Amino acid sequence: IPTLTGTFTTGGYGLAVQLFAIAVMPAIWEEIAFRGLIQERLRGVVGTGEAIGLTAGLFAIIHIQWLSMPYLFL
Numbered sequence: 001i002p003t004l005t006g007t008f009t010t011g012g013y014g015l016a017v018q019l020f021a022i023a024v025m026p027a028i029w030e031e032i033a034f035r036g037l038i039q040e041r042l043r044g045v046v047g048t049g050e051a052i053g054l055t056a057g058l059f060a061i062i063h064i065q066w067l068s069m070p071y072l073f074l
Contacts (some may be wrong), residue, residue: 030059034055034058038055039055042054042055
């Protein structure tokens, strides 16, 4: 079974490209999705505080790491 980093390495990509594609880009897209789309749409339906809380709760839930859920929520 090929690994993700092995696929990048055999494709001729260096460590910087691997880190960018595997770590940085998903984080950027999560921010765009949660803060840019979901939170803004919720703010139109509920108040700002409630929208932030609901978005934070959704973010924590989709990562399904029970021990770090308080950290993810904050």
